[in-house]
Amino acid sequence: MRKLFQEDLHLVGDQLTDIAMRVTEAMEKAYRSFELADVQLADEVIAADTRIDAQQHDLDEKAIELLALQGPVASDLRLVVGALRMSTSLERMGDLARHIAQLTRLRFPDPVAPAPLVPVFRQMAVKDVAISKKLVELMESRELGVVFEIFALNEQINELHAGIFTTIARPGWEASPASTADAVLASRFFERFGDHGVSVARKVQYLVTGEWEAKPAR
Amino acid sequence: MRKLFQEDLHLVGDQLTDIAMRVTEAMEKAYRSFELADVQLADEVIAADTRIDAQQHDLDEKAIELLALQGPVASDLRLVVGALRMSTSLERMGDLARHIAQLTRLRFPDPVAPAPLVPVFRQMAVKDVAISKKLVELMESRELGVVFEIFALNEQINELHAGIFTTIARPGWEASPASTADAVLASRFFERFGDHGVSVARKVQYLVTGEWEAKPAR
Numbered sequence: 248m249r250k251l252f253q254e255d256l257h258l259v260g261d262q263l264t265d266i267a268m269r270v271t272e273a274m275e276k277a278y279r280s281f282e283l284a285d286v287q288l289a290d291e292v293i294a295a296d297t298r299i300d301a302q303q304h305d306l307d308e309k310a311i312e313l314l315a316l317q318g319p320v321a322s323d324l325r326l327v328v329g330a331l332r333m334s335t336s337l338e339r340m341g342d343l344a345r346h347i348a349q350l351t352r353l354r355f356p357d358p359v360a361p362a363p364l365v366p367v368f369r370q371m372a373v374k375d376v377a378i379s380k381k382l383v384e385l386m387e388s389r390e391l392g393v394v395f396e397i398f399a400l401n402e403q404i405n406e407l408h409a410g411i412f413t414t415i416a417r418p419g420w421e422a423s424p425a426s427t428a429d430a431v432l433a434s435r436f437f438e439r440f441g442d443h444g445v446s447v448a449r450k451v452q453y454l455v456t457g458e459w460e461a462k463p464a465r
Numbered sequence: 466m467r468k469l470f471q472e473d474l475h476l477v478g479d480q481l482t483d484i485a486m487r488v489t490e491a492m493e494k495a496y497r498s499f500e501l502a503d504v505q506l507a508d509e510v511i512a513a514d515t516r517i518d519a520q521q522h523d524l525d526e527k528a529i530e531l532l533a534l535q536g537p538v539a540s541d542l543r544l545v546v547g548a549l550r551m552s553t554s555l556e557r558m559g560d561l562a563r564h565i566a567q568l569t570r571l572r573f574p575d576p577v578a579p580a581p582l583v584p585v586f587r588q589m590a591v592k593d594v595a596i597s598k599k600l601v602e603l604m605e606s607r608e609l610g611v612v613f614e615i616f617a618l619n620e621q622i623n624e625l626h627a628g629i630f631t632t633i634a635r636p637g638w639e640a641s642p643a644s645t646a647d648a649v650l651a652s653r654f655f656e657r658f659g660d661h662g663v664s665v666a667r668k669v670q671y672l673v674t675g676e677w678e679a680k681p682a683r
Contacts, residue, residue, distance in 0.1 A: 311546055318536030328529055331546065335553065416643035425634035427642050431649040 252317045259313070259330045262306045264386045266337045267447075269299050271379040273344035274440065278372035280351045281433070282365065284358040292348035299341035303334045310334075322457075329450045336443040336450075340379065343440045350433055359429050361422035364411060371407045371437040374400045378444035385448060389455050397448040401441040408438040470535045477531070477548045480524045482604045484555045485665075487517050489597040491562035492658065496590035499565050499651070500583065504573040510566035517559035521552045528552075543675070547668045554661040554668075558597065561658045568651055577647050579640035582629060589625045589655040592618045596662035603669050615666040619659040626656040 273292050280288035310331050313319065319327055350359045360368050378400050385393040411434045414420065415427055422430070491510050498506035528545050531537065537545055568577045578586050596618050603611040629652045632638065633645055640648070 311542065314532060314546070315538045315542050320533045324529065324533050328532070328549065331549070332553070335550070412643070412646055415646050416641075420642045422642075423634075424638045424640075424642070424645050425630070427645050428630055428633050428649045431646045432653065435650065435653060 252313070252319065252323070255309070255313050255317070256323065256326060259306060259310055259327070260386065262302065262309070263330060263333055263337070264383055266299060266302050266306070266334065266341075267379055267382045267386060269295065269302070270337055270340045270344065271376060271383065273299065273341055274347075274372065274376050274379060277344040277347040277351075278369075278376070281347050281359055281372075282369065284351060284355055286352055286355040289348040289351040289355070293345055293352070296341050296345040300338060303338040306334045307331055322454075326454055329454050333447045333450050336446045337382075340440050340443045343436045343443070346436045347433060350429060350436075354429065359426075359433055361426050361430055363414065363420075363422075364430055367407055367411055367414070368433065368437065371404055371434070374404050374407075375437055375440045375444070378404075378441055382444060382447055385451050389451065391452060391455060394448045394452045397444055401445045404438055404441040408434050470531070470537070470541070473527070473531050473535070474541065474544060477524060477528055477545070478604065480520065480527070481548060481551055481555070482601055484517060484520050484524070484552065484559075485597055485600045485604060487513065487520070488555055488558045488562065489594060489601065491517065491559055492565075492590065492594050492597060495562040495565040495569075496587075496594070498569045499577055499590075500587065502569060502573055502576040504570055507566035507569040507573075511563055511570070514559050514563040518556060521556040524552045525549060540672075544672055547672050551665045551668050554664045555600075558658050558661045561654045561661070564654045565651060568647060568654075572647065577644075577651055579644045579648055581632065581638075581640075582648055582652075585625055585629055585632075586651065586655065589622055589652070592622050592625075593655055593658045593662070596622075596659055600662060600665055603666060607669070607673050609670060609673060612666045612670045615662055619663045622656055622659040626652050 273295055276288050276295075277292045279285060280292060310327050313327050314324075317323075353359075358365075378397050381393050381397050381400070384390070385397070411430065415422075415430070420427075491513055494506050494513075495510045497503060498510060528549050531545050532542075535541075571577075576583075596615050599611050599615050599618070602608070603615070629648065633640075633648070638645075
């Protein structure tokens with residue numbers, strides 16, 4: 248019985264890692280579709296998100312079944328509850344990649360980003376993809392150093408996000424109001440993706456150390 | 466033992482209702498601070514959010530303790546897991562009210578909203594507050610009709626949100642790029658608040674129709 252439970256727990260962990268991999272791929276493709284105004288790629292991301300949602304649903308059912316059949320306590324219980332929460336954040340990261348793809352589709356054949364912001368969005372996207380790759384690494388290795396790398400990447404994304412508002416407010420900003428609106432929304436999506444990555448990383452950290460780090464004020 | 470568990474479950478339900486009430490108050494105040502550029506009121510919302518976060522944390526600990534000590538199954542288990550999820554959504558609604566207050570603080574003494582959008586934001590806020598009031602009502606009455614009222618309000622908010630983008634894109638839009646950016650962000654916050662309200666309502670609906678009432682108590 249006990250051994251079976253450990254196997255089930257591993258299965259839940261593997262499913263989480265698998266979702267994190269799909270989320271990484273979703274953000275990679277979403278950003279490429281966004282930069283290249285590639286509507287076909289955007290549609291792939293939108294379609295793939297249904298699979299991420301289904302995987303999350305499966306994982307949650309599995310976790311609830313574990314709670315029901317095994318009645319885990321102490322650290323095992325925290326692990327299962329933690330998995331439920333991580334899957335929610337990962338699913339949300341998939342949604343954000345989909346939102347970026349949907350913006351691409353909405354503005355096609357025009358690109359979403361005003362030209363002066365293209366390099367900034369590229370940096371945000373690279374860091375978002377790095378965060379979700381590091382989540383996979385963290386789930387596989389449980390190396391806590393990775394948690395801090397994720398925090399640092401997210402800080403950089405927050406600065407890029409703030410920088411976009413500064414650029415928009417600066418004299419000489421010439422994009423149309425509609426394009427400005429799209430840029431703000433896109434920036435918010437890239438920024439939230441990082442926040443959810445941090446959420447997942449903090450949960451892994453908590454499960455490994457047993458302690459919550461003080462939540463940074465936002 | 467069984468009776469104690471039911472009492473604990475009620476306690477969790479009461480805590481959820483209490484958080485929903487605080488969230489309602491937070492959105493009411495956040496919107497007033499936003500419309501009136503009232504920085505003192507904005508600060509109250511920002512400070513009160515710490516209490517919402519702490520309440521969520523307490524509720525989650527209580528729910529995990531219930532899982533550990535009572536090992537609930539079937540509908541009771543779904544109820545506890547549902548409470549964990551509802552508390553996450555409610556906490557996020559509190560964050561969104563805080564974000565609106567933070568925008569108010571950031572632009573003070575100027576108001577955040579460009580003049581032509583003030584009536585639209587007012588409608589969004591009124592509907593957001595109505596949603597969180599209806600969540601309280603739903604948690605207390607478990608009347609499923611309320612769920613559909615919440616869905617309808619959220620649809621209306623989504624339309625208002627889309628309308629803001631249409632207004633911004635229309636010739637004659639004269640707000641500054643910075644003000645346009647703020648308006649987009651604010652609109653997104655009001656819109657997401659409704660989405661989370663729907664999430665909570667759906668969970669109550671599931672618990673009532675799915676397992677809660679259908680299966681006899683253990």
